[in-house]
Amino acid sequence: MRKNVQVTAAIIIHEGRIFAAQRGYGDQKDGWEFPGGKMEPAETAEDAIIREIKEELEVEIKPEKLLVTVEYDYPKFHLTMHCFISSIVSGHILLTEHEAAKWLLPSELATVDWLPADVEVAEKLKEYLAGKNH
Template identity: 60%
Template sequence: MKMIEVVAAIIIQEGKVFATQRGYGEFKDGWEFPGGKIEKGETPEEALKREIKEELDVSVSVGGLLETVEYDYPNFHLRMRCYLSTIETGDVLLKEHEDARWLGKSDLYSVAWLPADICVVKRLEKYCR
């Protein structure tokens, strides 16, 4: 089975987590944490900074690794490294996503999370208000 390695930014501010809705591809309209594929020669942290700049037009500070998700989709195995991150500079501009929301504890499950991402959402309840 093909394996895809990606990184995701878990951005939490004022008790809310940032979620984005995919605007393209097989999983269009599903909700996820922003991020993307690691390119050859990049560290996961470098990839995450690049991906967030490309997707959201902001610079992030990458903190500690929250979790590594291993998930089998029908056509590939996903390894997703999820890093706690904070926005350092810029205002969010959606370049690839259809929508984005800041979700608190009461609405954390109000969006249709992609299967691999829902594994992380459960861990985030303690960070949210």
């Protein structure tokens, strides 16, 4: 049986743009993702995403809404990813683990090569943002 990995991801929206980060390490190096990371035992998804973003980007965020929980089978493990629409509360983004980052307009979400599990998140985000603008 494959390992089930529980992670959280932040969909950081600032001034109408969405933050995308390019992985700088590991099996998924160079793929684009919504930043985040593994949940610690007994940690809530909200607590995990706040901690992970502080570690990876050195900013404090506020998770505002659970957009989607993605279930995805990677070759070595099963991923459960809780994705939160988030805003920056304080600080300036500093990349400590990623090799690149972009602020994308909703119309530009398809211009980066998302990791497989993040593709679904980008699709859901497009639907969510389209619904908000009507």
